[in-house]
Amino acid sequence: MSVWVVAEHRNGAMREVTYELLSHGAALGLGPVTALVFSGPGDGSALAASLDGKAPRTLIVEDSSLLGFNGTAQAAALATLISQSTEPPKVILGAHSAAGMDWAPTLAGKLACPAVTDVVALAAEGASLAATRVVYGGKLNSKVKLGEGPSVIATIRPGSLEEEPSLTPMTTTIETANADIPAELGKRFVAWVEELAGAVDISQADILVSVGRGIQDKENIDVAEALAEALGATLSCSRPVVDINWLPKER
Amino acid sequence: MSFNLTSEQIDIQKAAREFARGEFTKWAREADEKEYCPEVLYKQAAELGFQGIFFPEEYGGAGLGYMEFCLVIEEFWRVDPGLGQSLGSVVFGSDLLLTFGSEEQKKKYLPPITEGEAIMAAAITEADAGSDVTAVATRAVLDGDEWVINGTKMFITNGNLADYIILYCLTDPDNPSRHQRHSCIIVETDRPGFAATKIHGKMGIRASDTAELSLTDLRVPKENLIGERGEGFAQFMAFFNRTRLHIAAQGIGVAQGALDMATRHVKNRVQFGRPLAALQAVQFKIAEMATRVEASRSLLYRAASLADQGIFDHKLIAMAKWTAGETGVRVTDEALQLHGGYGYLAEYDIERFYRDAKIVELYEGTKEVEKQVIARVILGKA
C-alpha cells in the first residue's frame, strides 16, 4: 500500500499546504508516501528540492501541458500513472484548494473511484477511509465513509492540521516519470494573473480576525479591523461579505 | 377550500422578498431620516413588474389579484415599512379608476403607472373632514365643459410626487342625501391652481411622501369626472373595500418583520448566562406574537382571496384591516420590549418599525371606524 500526495505550487513556489498534506499522508499509516510534482518542462527539480527530506520519494512529471496549472492535464497524468503502476496507491491526497477543486473531481471521474473533498480530518478505517467534514456553512460536522477503491481520492482543507506539520527528516529519492498526457485536452493554461495588488493569502496567516454575514453593517467592520491590528492578525471575511463589496476579495 | 398559496403566489412572494431584502436595506435608515424614497427604487420596482400587479393586462398590469398584491406589500413592509409604503402607494387610487373609470380613463391613466412613469394619489381627507368623509368641503363647480375646483386637502400620500390625483369633491351640496353630494374627479397635478406642500416630521413611514394640497380655481375637463356625478361616496366605500386589503397586508408585514428581529435578538442576547430565548416568559411572548401574526394573516388571505372571486365582504375586510393594524402595533411593541434598551436606539431597526406600525391603525379608516363598519353589519343601524 502507498499514499500519493499531489504537491501544490504556484508561480514556481511550493505552497505551504503541501507540507500539511505530507504530514496527513504519513499519519494515515497506509504505507510510504510519494510526493508528486507536476510542472512545466524544466521546472520540476527546483520544486522537488523544496520537498527534499520530507517524503521518502518524489516523483516529477514534466510536460508542456502542465505549465502553470492545468487540472485536466494533471488529472490525465495521474490517471495514466495509476494505471501504469504495478501497485496503485491506496490514497491520493490533495489540497481542497482552487487547484484541488479542479483536478481532484476530474480524476475521480476518470477513475470512477470514491472521492471526498474538503476534509478536516481523515483516518484509515477498515479497507478504506473515514473523513470528517464541515457542512452547512460550518454549522454541522459530518462523518463519511469512502468506498474501497482500489484507489480513493481525498482533498484536505488547508490549515486543518492540529499541529504544525512535523515530518521526520528522511532521505528522498527523486524520480521522474512520463505520463503520456494527450496532446489535445481542450484546455490550456494561459497565464497567472495577480488580480488584486497587495493581496493577502489568508490560508497562510497565523491569526485571522474573520468577518461573516453576522457583521450586519459595513461600519461594524471597523471593530474587526481594530481588533486585527491589536492582535497583529490578518483581517479576513467570508464570501457574502465580499459579494456585497464590504471588503475586497483578497480577504 | 385551500389554505396553501399556489406555486405562482409563492414565486411572487419570494420575488418581492428578494427585491426588498436586496435593495431596501441599503436605503431604509437614510430614507427614514431624510424623509424620501430614492428614485432608483421606483424605477426598479416598476421594471420588475411590481406596479399594477392587479391591473388587467390590457392596462399594462400583470392581470393578477389582490391576493398577489397583498403578498408583495407584506414582503415589502416586512423589510421596511417606509419604503414599502412609498412603492406600494404608487398605485393608490387606481382601484377606484379600475372599478368606476371609463375605458378611456383606464387606458390613459393606468399604463404609465405600471411603466414607472406616473405616480397616483387619492385625496379625500381635509383638515375638518377626517373620519367623517361626508364633511368634505372642497368644491367642484361645473363651468361649461370644465370643473372649477377650490379647496384644500390634508395628509395626502404622494401629494408632492403624484402625476394625477383622484380628488373627492363636493359637487352637489343641495342633494338631500349626505351620501350623494360628492364626486370623484381626476386632477392632473401640472394644471394651474394646484399646489402641494410637504408635511415634515411624521412619526413613522417617513420615507413616504405626505402633503397638504391647495386647489385654487383649478380647471379640469368635464370628462375627468369618474362615473356618475354624486356617486363619490359610494365609489369611495367600494374603494376602501379594496385598499383596506393592502393596508392590512402592511400591518402583517411590519409585524412579521418585527417578529423576525425579535426572534433573532432573543436567540443571541445572553443574560443570566443563557440566551433570552431560554426563558419561558420570552418563549411565551414569541409564541403569542407569532400566533397574532398568523391569525391576522389568515383573516386577510381569506378576505383577499374572496375579493379575487369578486366577493367584497365589507365586514371581513374591516376585520382584517383592524386586526392587522393592531397586530402590527402590538407585535412591534413586544419586539422592542424584547430588545431592551437597544430597541430604543435608532441603530436598531425595531425602533423604526415601532414608529412605522402605528399608521396602520389610522389611515384608510381608523380602527374605530373599522369597528363601526363591523358592528353595523352585525347589528344593523341600531
Next chain:
Amino acid sequence: MKIAVFVKHVPDVAEADLEVAADGRTVKGGELPFEMNEWDRFALEEAVLVKDSLGGELTSFLIGDEAAEESLRRCLAVGADRAVRVWDDGLAGANPFALTAAMRGAIGEDEYDLILCGAQSSDDGYGLGGPLLAEALGVPSVALVNKMKVEGGKVLVTRELEGGWGEEVEVDLPALVTIQTGINEPRYVSILGIKKARKKPIDLMDAVSVGITAERLATEKEKLSLVGIETPAVGEGAEILEGSPEEVAAKCLALLKEAGGVL
C-alpha cells in the same frame, strides 16, 4: 448555442440553528426555508447572460423532488427556455456520484455547447458534481470560475485562486464550467418572468428515463456514504461586547490574552 445549467434546491441555513434529527444522519427540516443554491444562482445568471449575448437555447436541470421545482421555476422566470426535473425516491439524500449519474442521464443524447454549474453547494459543499459530469460526458471542465467570455468556439475564463491570484484558462467548447459566486449580479425575478415561466414546460424524468438501474445507484452510493452528522462542540454562550470599535477591540484583546493560547 445550446446551453445547460444545473441547479440545486438547498436549505438556507444562514439564520438557522441546525438540529440533528433522531436518525443522526439528517437535519431536522421543519421550518428551514429552501432556496436555490447560492453558487447556482450565479451560474444561472451567467447562462442567461451568455444566451442573451450569443442567442441560443437554455435548458435548466434539477435533481430534486416536487418542492425543489421552485428553483426550476426561477430558472424559467429569469430566462431559461425549458426545464427538466429528475426524481426518484432512490435519489433522496444521494451522494454527488449518484446525483451525477442522474445528471448525465438527464442530458441523454443531447449535445450542449456549454454546461454551467455552481462550483459547490452550500449544504454539503463537495464541489464534485461539475467536473464529474464533464468526465461522464467526455468534455473538458474548468472549476471555480469568476470571469468568463465565450468567443469563437472557446471559453476564456479566469479562475479564482487563493491570496488574490487568478489563473486564465482557455477551454474549447463543448465544455463545462463551474461558477464561483460574485462573477455577476444575479437579477431579481420579475413578475412578468414568473408569468412567462408558467407557460414553459418542466419535463419530468425518473430513474428509468435517465437510465439508472438500482444496481448502478447502489454502486455510486457505495463510493461515499454518510455515517452521521453532529453539532460541533460549542463553548460557553457568547458575550456581546459593546462600545466604540477601539473599545471593543481592546476588550476583545484582553479576553483573548486571558484565555491564552493565541498570543
